[in-house]
C-alpha cells in the first residue's frame with residue numbers, strides 16, 4: 001500500500017489502484033483529524049473532499065492544469081499530496097503552512113484565496129488568457145454549494161456559460177454552508193439529489209438512447225456521440241444547462257472510480273462543464289458528521305470525545321455581543337438581526353432562537369445583507385448587520401450608496417476586527433477603519449473591553465443614523481458585565497491616566513496594552529497619559545488638541561491598517577487646527593499580515609505592550625535629539 005509520507009507530488013498517485021487510493025484516503029483522513037485536533041482548522045469541510053481531491057489529482061495534471069479551490073479552506077488533502085505532508089503539523093502556526101492555498105507555498109496552489117465565491121471568476125479569467133495565448137491546459141474551479149449562493153458566483157456562471165470556453169466547475173454539494181445552507185438554489189440542488197422524478201426522467205432518456213439502432217460505422221459513431229452527449233445532458237442540471245454549461249451528475253463524491261470517470265469525460269467535453277458532486281461534510285469522523293457546523297472551523301479538540309479543548313477564559317466579544325443584542329431586543333421590537341451565513345460565528349444563535357421572525361440569514365451574500373438592511377431601516381426597523389471585518393469589505397458600495405447616503409439607522413456589528421490569528425492574510429480585519437472613516441454620516445466606535453461593547457450597542461441604538469462598532473476576535477479582558485447597558489457620550493474619549501511626557505491614544509483592543517506600556521514606561525521614569533479613544537468618528541478633537549498642546553508628544557495605537565486609519569485621523573485633526581506636535585502612529589504595517597496566534601502577530605507588528613513602550617521611548621528620544629540639534 002502507498003504511504004502518505006511517500007507521496008511527494010500528484011505524480012506519485014499515478015498508477016495507484018482504487019484499493020490503494022481508498023487506503024490513502026483513510027490515511028489522509030487520519031492525518032487531517034490528528035493535525036487539526038492539535039492546530040485547529042477547517043475539519044469537516046476537508047474530511048468531505050478527500051476522495052474528490054484524489055480523483056482530481058489523478059485525472060488532471062497539476063500544476064500545468066490549474067486547480068482553484070473556492071475559499072480554499074478545504075485544501076488540506078491537496079496540500080498533503082502536493083509535497084507538504086512533512087510540514088503539515090505546522091498548519092496555521094506562525095511561520096508554518098497556511099490553512100489556505102498560497103502560491104508561495106507550492107506551484108500547485110493556483111492562487112491565494114480565503115474569501116468565498118471567487119473561484120469561477122478567476123478560473124474563467126485564466127481560461128480566457130490561456131485561449132488568447134494559444135496555450136493548452138485545463139482549468140478547474142471547485143466550489144461548495146454554500147459558496148455558490150453568493151452573487152459573484154452567479155455573475156461568473158452567467159459570464160462563463162456565454163463565453164463558452166473550456167472550463168470545469170466542480171460543485172461540491174454537501175447541503176451545508178457553515179450551518180444549513182439558505183435559499184432557493186440549495187433547495188434546487190436538494191431536489192436534484194433526492195427527487196426520484198429527476199432520476200426517472202434520466203433513466204427514461206437513457207433507456208430510449210439504448211434503443212437507437214446502429215446503422216453502418218459512421219452513423220454508429222454519430223449515434224454514440226449523441227448518446228454520450230444526451231446521456232450526460234441529463235435533466236437534473238437544467239438550470240446550469242440553460243446558463244450554457246454541460247451538467248454532469250449528481251455523482252457520489254466518495255466513489256473514486258466514479259469521480260475519475262466523470263472528470264475524464266468533463267475533460268473531453270468542450271465548453272464549460274459543471275460536475276455536481278455529492279459529499280458528506282465531516283465524512284469519516286463521527287463527531288464532525290453529527291455536528292458539521294461546530295467542526296467547520298474548530299480550535300484544538302480531543303479526538304476521542306470530539307470535545308473542544310478550551311482554557312478557561314472570559315466570555316468572547318462575540319458572546320457578549322450576542323447576549324447584549326438579545327437583551328436590547330427584548331425592549332426594542334424594531335431591532336432585527338442580519339447575518340451572511342455566519343450566525344454562529346457572529347454570536348447570533350441565541351437571538352435566532354429567541355426571535356426567529358426578527359433574524360435573517362441571507363446566505364453568503366454580504367452585499368445583499370447590507371442593502372437588505374437598508375430596506376429594513378428605510379421601512380422603520382432597526383437592523384443590526386453582524387459581519388466580520390474582512391467580509392464586510394465586499395459591501396463597501398452598499399454601505400456608501402444604500403445606507404450612508406440616506407443616513408439610514410443601520411448598525412454594523414463588525415466582528416473579528418484587527419488581527420484574527422491563524423486564518424492569516426485573507427481574514428485579518430485590517431481595513432475597516434480606512435474603508436468606513438471617510439464615508440459621510442457614518443459613526444465608528446471600538447470598545448476597549450467587552451463591557452464597553454455592551455454600552456456601544458446601546459449607544460448605536462440611541463443614534464439615528466449609520467453606526468459601526470468594530471471589536472476583536474477572542475476573549476474579552478475579563479471585566480465585570482453586570483448592570484444595564486447605557487448610551488455613551490458621542491465623540492468623547494476617556495482619559496484613563498494623566499502623564500507629563502507623552503500621551504498614548506489607543507483605540508479598541510490595544511487600550512489594555514497601552515496601559516501596561518505606561519506602567520513599563522513609569523518604571524523607566526517616563527510619565528505617559530493613556531487615552532481610550534472609543535470613537536474614530538466623530539473624533540474627540542478637544543481632548544486631542546489639549547493633549548497635543550500639553551506634552552507635544554502623541555503616540556496613537558490601533559490594530560488596523562495605518563494608511564487612512566485612526567492615527568491618520570489624529571494627524572489630520574492636528575493639521576486642520578494648525579497644532580504642531582510630534583506624533584508617532586502604531587498600526588498594522590502596509591503589508592498583508594500572515595497567520596499565527598494573535599499574540600505572536602501583535603508582538604511581530606509592535607502593538608503589544610513592549611512594542612508600544614519601545615515606540616514611546618523612540619518618540620521621546622527623537623524629541624531630545626531634535627532639541628539638542
Ligand SMILES: Cc1ncc(C[n+]2csc(CCOP(=O)(O)OP(=O)(O)O)c2C)c(N)n1
Pocket residue numbers: 045048071073074114115116143144145146147148172174176177178281296340341342364366391394
Ligand atoms: C465572503 C465570505 N463570506 C464568508 C466566509 C466564511 N465562510 C468560509 S467557508 C463558508 C461556508 C462555505 O460553504 P461551502 O462553500 O458549501 O463549503 P463547505 O465548507 O460546506 O465545504 C463560509 C460562510 C468567507 N470565507 N468568505
